Amino acid sequence: MRQGRYKNNYRMFHRLLVFICVLLSWRISYVDANELKKTDIALPASYEGDSSAQDEIAEGSPYFDNSTISWIETKRRALAGDIVALGAYIDGLMGDLEAISDHNQSYVKLYLGLGESKYYGTEALHRLRFSLDLPITKRRFRFILESEDEEAENSVDQESTRSSLSEESGEDGINASFRLLFDARHWDRLSFDWGLKANLDPDIFSRARGIRSWSLSEKWSLTFSPELFWYESRGAGARSSFDFDRLVGDFYLLRLQSSVVWYERYGHRRYVQNLAFFHDINQRRALEYSFGFSADERQHHTVVSEYFAQIRYRRNLYKGWFFYQLNIGTTFPREYEYKTNPFIGIRFEILLSDDLEKVLRTRLY
Secondary structure (H helix, E strand, O other), X not given: OHHHHHHHHHHHHHHHHHHHHHHHHHHHOOOOHHHHHOOOOOOOHHHOOOHHHHHXXXXXXXXXXXXXXXXXXXXXXXXXXXXXXXHHHHHHOOOOHHHOOOOOOOEEEEEEEEEEEOOOEEEEEEEEEEEEEOOOOOOOEEEEEEOOOHHHHOOHHHHOOOOOOHHHHOOOOEEEEEEEEOOOOOOOEEEEEEEEEEOOOOEEEEXXXXXXXXXXXXXXXXXXXXXXXXXXOOEEEEEEEEEEEEEEOOOEEEEEEEEEEEEOOOOEEEEEEEEEEEEEOOOOEEEEEEEEEEEEEEOOEEEEEEEEEEXXXXXXXXXXXXXXXXXXXXXXXXXXXXXXXXXXXXXEEEEEEOOOOOOOOOOOO
């Protein structure tokens, strides 16, 4: 009886998600021609002559009327101003307020969504990231408050597979940390974090990260992303990934990504191999097609834990601070004898920032 009820709920929810996706797809195809007259945004050279791109970069939005847009803009700017004021107040406790620059990089990102899969059921997807800019206290110094690590979220082992890195995810909580950014000659990014994961059982942590890129040829490039981390509850570990990128024209990119995560305390390694093809449709829309597998190694024994394939669609709904993303695909998990586990998910992203230059990225890479 319980199993039959679960199947009925699954079918009903699946139909609801399909209806939402169809409705969104219909809205995506609709562009208000009158909005073209409002735009004054210059197109990059790669988008010149692309009429669809010109339609998409219109300043207005066909999704809301003018009064709704005005109200949303007013509220967003008020919240962004409060965020900057908080950073200025905390920073002023340690320095001279008159030295604060008008350019402040504090921001809040909100992620709200819903996912459904055959074996794992329905899951609410929500995440918060709060970055407080402290320019007086120390240059290149940040206070980060986040419900999930943003940089790790971009890695294949968390984004592409439903069950990856379950050991690291742990309980839900908030990470509060100070981040120090270093100026390194040969590195694109080098940082060190230390802080506290706040939940029912607080967990102290520290981590060091780096990103370095090489141009192998006119079309090929390599990016190396190492990380060392330590959690009081889980001990030390390391993560690293290699991205081999190949440009295909102006709007396509082929990426072969290999990554590994190691946990010293458990003697556990996780490998992820992923092949992805990215398509920048225009400045407001992007697609990704990817497939690959993950494998786990314990006590010198390695098994494939999951195969996966997915399509991701990303859309800029309004002025670079309001996005939605649709994920559709399937996994073949070992715990279910590699049977097909289809999934679908949708999430909305909102950026609150007083920095006009800071926007969410449409690109999926």
